[in-house]
Amino acid sequence: MKFATGAALLAAIMTAGATGIWAQTPGTTPIVGLTTTTNATDTARVTALDLATRTMTVAFPDGTTSTGKAGDAVQNLAQVKVGDTVVAAYQERLSFVLSDPNTATPSNRDTLGAVSAAPGQKPAGVLASQAVRTYYVVAVNPGANTISIVKPGGGQIRTVGVTDAAAQKDLSRVKPGDKLTVIDTQVLFAGIERKA
Numbered sequence: 736m737k738f739a740t741g742a743a744l745l746a747a748i749m750t751a752g753a754t755g756i757w758a759q760t761p762g763t764t765p766i767v768g769l770t771t772t773t774n775a776t777d778t779a780r781v782t783a784l785d786l787a788t789r790t791m792t793v794a795f796p797d798g799t800t801s802t803g804k805a806g807d808a809v810q811n812l813a814q815v816k817v818g819d820t821v822v823a824a825y826q827e828r829l830s831f832v833l834s835d836p837n838t839a840t841p842s843n844r845d846t847l848g849a850v851s852a853a854p855g856q857k858p859a860g861v862l863a864s865q866a867v868r869t870y871y872v873v874a875v876n877p878g879a880n881t882i883s884i885v886k887p888g889g890g891q892i893r894t895v896g897v898t899d900a901a902a903q904k905d906l907s908r909v910k911p912g913d914k915l916t917v918i919d920t921q922v923l924f925a926g927i928e929r930k931a
Contacts, residue, residue, distance in 0.1 A: 742855050768832040776824045783819050795820055810851055811858045819931035823923070830918040831902070833872075833909060840869045840916050852926075859926035865918065872913040878907040884915055 765885040779793035782800065789812060792802040805812050833842060844867050870884035873892055880903050883894040897903050 768830065769899060769905075770828060771828040771899065772829075773827045774825070774857045776822070778823070779821045781815060781819045784815055784817055786813055791815070800801055808849075808851060809858055810854055810861070814931065815858060815927055820928040820930065821925065822928055823925045825924075826922045828918075828920045830920075832916045832918070833905075834914045834916065836871075836912045836914060838914060839867060840914050841867050843868050853860060857927050857929075859924070861922065863920070863922045865920045867916065867918050869914055869916045872911055872915055875906055875909045876912060877903075880906065880908070882909060882915070 737880045777795065779801070781791060781793045782794045783791075783792035783802075789809075790802060791804045791805060792800055794800045832840075844865075846865045848863045849860065852858055868886075870886060872882060873885050874883035874894075875881075876883075881894050882897055883892050885892045897906060
């Protein structure tokens with residue numbers, strides 16, 4: 736129970752960053768914002784385990800197998816048994832916030848957090864990361880659904896395609912000089928379920 740509470744708290748803190756980041760920045764008036772979320776889950780059955788080498792082989796539902804070595808951060812590996820199920824869940828939330836040139840934006844940063852099961856608990860862990868980057872818009876092409884951006888310090892101009900239909904409609908509101916803040920939050924959970 737302690738692990739589940741800690742993992743839920745870590746995930747909530749990291750995924751809330753996309754909205755909380757603007758609430759903490761005084762003088763912000765975003766023009767438009769868009770958030771996309773991608774979720775993936777997978778399971779695999781443990782088919783072989785060598786505790787001496789910390790090597791585990793798993794079989795996926797489609798019949799493919801994979802063998803890998805568990806790092807030292809994986810606690811309680813000795814509790815895993817052949818036949819157990821490895822459950823993994825992943826979420827990525829990408830938020831794009833457009834603001835005018837004079838709007839205060841969050842500083843660029845990378846945040847990483849991890850929680851693992853305590854000794855004696857079933858092996859499990861959560862890894863969460865968040866990257867915040869602000870760019871300047873240098874060109875917009877609504878006809879081609881592209882936007883060109885550059886880092887505040889200059890450098891290579893990157894032209895990216897805008898594939899979301901709602902964002903494509905808002906391209907007419909974007910102008911050179913605007914700021915585009917990208918908030919990328921990723922959470923990965925992995926744990927073991929006992930065989931029935």
